[in-house]
Amino acid sequence: MVNIKDIRASNAAFKASKHSVIAVFVGATSGIGLATAKHLADASVDPTLYILGRSRASATSILDDLARINPHAKLNFIETEISLIKNVDTACDEILSKEKKVDFLFMSPGGVTFGGRVESSEGIDVGLALRYYSRLRFVHNLLPLLDASATPRVIAILAGGKERELDLNDLECKVNFSAIRAAGVGTTQLTLAFEELAKTHPSIAFIHKYPGFVNTGAAGKILDSVPGILAIPARLVRWLILPIISLFFSTTPEVAGERGLFLATSARFPPNKSDTPGVTLPNGVKTAESTIITEGRGNGVYTLDENDEVSLDTSVMPGYRSDGTGKIVWQETLAVWDRAIGRSA
Numbered sequence: 001m002v003n004i005k006d007i008r009a010s011n012a013a014f015k016a017s018k019h020s021v022i023a024v025f026v027g028a029t030s031g032i033g034l035a036t037a038k039h040l041a042d043a044s045v046d047p048t049l050y051i052l053g054r055s056r057a058s059a060t061s062i063l064d065d066l067a068r069i070n071p072h073a074k075l076n077f078i079e080t081e082i083s084l085i086k087n088v089d090t091a092c093d094e095i096l097s098k099e100k101k102v103d104f105l106f107m108s109p110g111g112v113t114f115g116g117r118v119e120s121s122e123g124i125d126v127g128l129a130l131r132y133y134s135r136l137r138f139v140h141n142l143l144p145l146l147d148a149s150a151t152p153r154v155i156a157i158l159a160g161g162k163e164r165e166l167d168l169n170d171l172e173c174k175v176n177f178s179a180i181r182a183a184g185v186g187t188t189q190l191t192l193a194f195e196e197l198a199k200t201h202p203s204i205a206f207i208h209k210y211p212g213f214v215n216t217g218a219a220g221k222i223l224d225s226v227p228g229i230l231a232i233p234a235r236l237v238r239w240l241i242l243p244i245i246s247l248f249f250s251t252t253p254e255v256a257g258e259r260g261l262f263l264a265t266s267a268r269f270p271p272n273k274s275d276t277p278g279v280t281l282p283n284g285v286k287t288a289e290s291t292i293i294t295e296g297r298g299n300g301v302y303t304l305d306e307n308d309e310v311s312l313d314t315s316v317m318p319g320y321r322s323d324g325t326g327k328i329v330w331q332e333t334l335a336v337w338d339r340a341i342g343r344s345a
């Protein structure tokens with residue numbers, strides 16, 4: 001566990017080092033992404049921030065806040081619905097045309113909602129796109145800019161360490177869909193895809209974090225989405241019990257944002273190729289253990305819990321690593337993207 005005192009010491013050291021960074025935030029119009037963007041704006045000298053969101057109008061106050069926090073920040077808002085792969089490509093083309101490198105790609109879009117499978121015009125379940133297919137498309141498209149950075153990090157806030165069994169014949173949950181199952185499939189594919197990409201991009205650190213219960217309003221949205229007869233108890237829980245649970249058991253977005261900045265900047269998470277890019281570790285905090293270690297060297301992929309401690313592997317992961325499931329997942333992902341782009345053309 002990394003305690004908040006050490007997180008704050010590390011973030012203060014980053015601020016004192018007067019770094020300038022270029023960061024892309026997908027899903028930072030609220031919640032953990034927004035809180036992290038604010039901390040990064042505060043702690044860096046003249047950052048360039050790309051914030052992607054669905055509504056420029058509702059992002060105005062967010063951009064004003066960021067400009068107040070750091071008047072030297074170069075703020076770019078890209079208005080886009082990123083559950084569509086073609087929109088991800090357009091947004092990435094804009095970033096690729098303007099920047100020579102990207103230091104951090106921070107992704108936290110979406111959330112779990114109950115109800116059925118909602119298919120986009122590209123044939124992908126919207127929730128699964130936000131959790132997996134679109135996130136990985138951002139990573140894939142921005143790899144040249146990440147590779148050009150001295151300290152590149154890809155950070156996904158979802159459910160690292162909660163990987164589950166996959167049905168390789170139904171990775172898109174077309175045959176057997178439930179909200180919980182789709183959430184698990186996105187989580188597992190995300191970790192496996194990070195491990196595949198780390199093999200060919202050893203200078204990038206890949207972090208998949210489960211944030212724990214953060215009081216961003218996401219839990220309320222989940223309960224609001226429960227359909228049918230269960231909607232009544234779900235609404236009761238939402239209005240009577242959730243406020244009490246939130247009071248005692250949740251983290252604030254503010255603290256989650258401090259942890260987000262730590263993930264982006266601390267030397268605790270080295271990539272495969274390099275030992276110490278990032279802020280020197282506070283006393284007592286150790287380098288994290290990668291998901292795969294070969295001949296004493298980590299692969300630079302980390303699955304983390306809410307306290308930024310490394311998660312233990314779930315029972316499925318060792319087998320998936322030895323039987324090549326990651327490669328199958330990645331090939332299937334490329335095929336889903338091709339199909340999606342084909343439909344949009």
Ligand SMILES: NC(=O)c1ccc[n+]([C@@H]2O[C@H](COP(=O)([O-])OP(=O)(O)OC[C@H]3O[C@@H](n4cnc5c(N)ncnc54)[C@H](OP(=O)(O)O)[C@@H]3O)[C@@H](O)[C@H]2O)c1
Pocket residue numbers: 026027028029030031032033052053054055080081082083108109110111112130157158159210211212213214215216217218219
């Ligand atoms: N909060 C928790 O307790 C918790 C626990 C476990 C896992 N997680 C996961 O962590 C991630 C971040 O959680 P959070 O609580 O920070 O979420 P949040 O506050 O609900 O923020 C989600 C972000 O995703 C964006 N988004 C949603 N649909 C989009 C779309 N179609 N196109 C573009 N942007 C879209 C939202 O933008 P708009 O403003 O456009 O809606 C918002 O910026 C989520 O994936 C969540 O499932 C959260």
